[in-house]
Amino acid sequence: MTHASSAAQTIDFFWRLPTHGDISTVRRPQSTRGDWWPLRDGNQAPGLLHGEPDGSSYIDHLAQIAKAAEISGFQGGLIPSFPMTDDPWVIAAHLARETKTFRFMLAFQPGFLNPVEAARMSATLQRVSGDRMLFNIITGGGGPAQLWWGDRFAHDDRYGRTTEFLDIFKGVWKGDGPFDYDGRFYQVEQGRLPSALAATGLPEIYFSGSSDAALGSASRHADFYLSWLEPFDQVAEKFARVKERTAELGRRIKCAIRVDIIARPTEEEAWADVKAGFESLGPERRDAFRQSGGDSVGVSRQAGYRPADAQRYEDLIIAPNLWAGFSLLRGGPAIGIVGSYEQAAQKLDELIALGADGFILAGTPHLEEAYRIGEEVLPLVTGKGRIERSGLRAVG
Amino acid sequence: MSSTFYWRLPGADDARNRAFDALAAGNAPRLPAANDLRHGRYGSFDHVVQVARAAELVAFDGLVAGDEPEGDAALIVLGALAREVRRLKLVATFSPGAGSAVYAAKKAVSFQRYSGNRFGWALESSDDAARRRRLGDFVGSGDLGARLEDFVTVARGVIESAHFSHDGPFFSVLEGGFQGPLSGRPFPELTLAGDSAEDIARSARLADVHAFTLGEALSERIALLREAASRAGRSPQVALRARIVSHDDGARARLEAERAGLAHAPDLLAGSYDELAARIVALHRQGVDRFELSSPRSLDEVYRVGEHLLPRVRQLLGRKAA
Ligand SMILES: Cc1cc2nc3c(=O)[nH]c(=O)nc-3n(C[C@H](O)[C@H](O)[C@H](O)COP(=O)(O)O)c2cc1C
DSSP, X not given: OOSSOOXXXXXXXXXXXXXXXXXXXXXXXXXXXXXXXXXXXXXXXXXXXXXXXXXXXXXXXXXXXXXXXXXTTOOEEEEOOOTTSXXXXXXXXXXXXXXXXXXXXXXXXXXXXOHHHHHHHHHHHHHHHTSOEEXXXXXXOXXXXXXXXXXXXXXXXXXXXXXXXXXXXXXXXXXXXXXXXXXXXXXXXXXXXXXXXXXXXXXXXXXXXXXXXXXXXXXXXXXXXXXXXXXXXXXXXXXXXXXXXXXXXXXXOEEEEEEEEEEESSHHHHHHHHHHHHHTOOHHHHHHTSOOOOOOHHHHHHHTTOGGGOSSGGGGEEETTEESOHHHHSSSOXXXXXXXXXXXXXXXXXXXXXXXXXXXXXXXXXXXXXXXXXXXXXXXXXXXXXXXXXXXXXXX | OOOEEEEEXXXXXXXXXXXXXXHHTTOOOSOTTSOOOOTTTOOXXXXXXXXXXXXXXXXXXXXXXXXXXXXXXXXXXXXXXXXXXXXXXXXXXXXXXXXXXXXXXHHHXXXXXXXXXXXXXXXXXXXXXXXXXXXXXXXXXXXXXXXXXXXXXXXXXXXXXXXXXXXXXXXXXXXXXXXXXXXXXXXXXXXXXXXXHHHHHHHHHHOSEEEEESSTTHHHHXXXXXXXXXXXXXXXXEEEEEEEEXXXXXXXXXXXXXXXXXXXXXXXXXXXXXXHHHHHHHHHHHTOOEEEEEOSSHHHHHHHIIIIIHHHHHHHHHHHHO
16 A cells, blocks of 8 residues: 555554535634634634635535645545535545545445445545545444434444455455455445456555444454544543453454544644633533444443533543543544644654554644644654664654 | 537547556566666556547547546546546546545536536446446336435535525435535536436436437437326437547447447448448437447547548538528
8 A cells, every 4th residue: 555654663644634614713703714603703614705606616615725734744644524515525525636645534434335336436536646545434423413324224234234344345445356244234245346446556444432342343444443532541541451352363453533623733723722712612512512323332431421510621631631621612523632842742642652543633623733733743743652662763 | 509529538448548557557668679767657547638629629529438437536536637638528437336426426516516516426326236247236227216316315405505404215414505606506417328217307307418229229219208297397408429430431440449349339430431421410410419439549549530521510510401
């Protein structure tokens, strides 16, 4: 695979493309970019100029972010997929030709495409982008959102389906000949990708999910196990567990963390921005972030911090430079990193020492922060913990 | 209604595409004397983009990406083209067996948002059951029509309403429907095809465009569609699929078609610009609204049609109208 990390001691850094709009400053989450919010003074909605269509659209904003990320030292970006977002396959295809090195990490729930068709779409994307696509395999959080998608399967069944999907996806792509499979969820008879498509690189697989069923599927198929940030002892325990499960199958797996960062020249400035953002939230907005019933183990691990109930931002500081209120400032997981550039880099190094081989970072707003994190934080990440752990010496 | 012209993008059976794919796979370039820098850098898609751009520059109305099991996935091909081709309609061919209807609808909405509502669907499943099973699709031949209708019902439901529930034989959804900026986008223009009575009846009810392939009894087929549609109170457009080889010298066009192995193909339009212009005008008068053309020499033919044939067609139709 041409784009996979080659040197064993390097860390894979990804950014994130915001697929349902962005916020222009963490200090004031009401100020937005994208047509998900009403257009008023201070809000930007690409596509409208003085209220009239101007020929551009939200994809033009995403193109800006992808280019900022690739020029700032990120390999690529995660493209999330939820009911209210634009579609990752469409986004990746649209941006393939106007980026150079950016790798498109598509969040994808295997139940939504037939695996043979998914293989063909992926291989086409590899062909138009020069092998720059990869997956974040997700298996859905259950509840009303799952039914919204038209998917009625229960939690552990969905993981069974994910496993079968990946068996076939790989089987028709890299198998020795026509591929047969008779599973509970999927069947295929004499399936095979055409040779011009099969000649492209099999997409790398990042895999998300915290439950036991998730680990079973990840250990069999994932290249990277991906987790939201949790308290560091829990991260260490989680990574150890997934590595053990994978080793039992005679495979190896790497680990990665998806985390937001607020990094500023000084720690005071970083916390001042957190405080401003927190205090600008009205009660209605906080209510919007309360959990609605699903079956995701990973989500309930994050929800334990009950950020919507906090009175002061300080109540959500769970460890030095770790704040559990990010879900209030934008939808998503609760815990993120807050601090000076040095502190942020040090946190990443600590996570590397705990077993992280990759990161998907994000900051608000995604465009300017891609430059900032790339310029100020990434150069301070030493990767030393990882190098020592693997017994290799840094050269030069 | 005036006639429109769509170009079908070259696919896996296109000779030039195959040659560029060989290049992409890292095969040694076949230029023995040249310092050839293409190695591994280009593939058939670079050629496809040029054909698409050409079609836009010579005033076609749209592009169709096909769904060949040996070829690329149409949705991805069109997504990757969409930002280089700014005016043409983009029609993606795929099977309702490819995945969930809600998921497909979501992609359509993002396409509409990014392309200024230029996106269309051509829904088709192979009628060869063994071929479908190779693609992981085990629905029986007798159920394909019902699945297509279920697919369209769900996709249309979630695109056109914000609270949509449906429990069908193939697809179901509970409290679905797109909200916010994903709502209010037009359902992709829907092309269906087929010659059977059921196909025609279905198009009369559901399709925006029904595609026939050039061949026998075209007038009768068009008449059946028009009848069924008028009973349903609808008027889908009629598209005609044909392969074209044109030249200012008709004999040369026929020679080229013969070299491409098409001499006796029933869907072939081969001839001089004048002959073909007359033919197209005649087909238009027979009821064809849209011509969906392809050619074994895609790039050259796009230019020949755009530069020589379409102006003659316009002139003939204009003269008639005047
Ligand atoms: C890093 C990460 C990214 C995720 N991205 C998405 C996403 O884009 N869309 C989505 O519906 N769910 C996403 N999820 C949630 C998963 O779909 C789902 O909640 C999780 O896999 C449930 O499994 P669990 O019960 O094993 O934790 C993500 C989860 C993680 C950890």
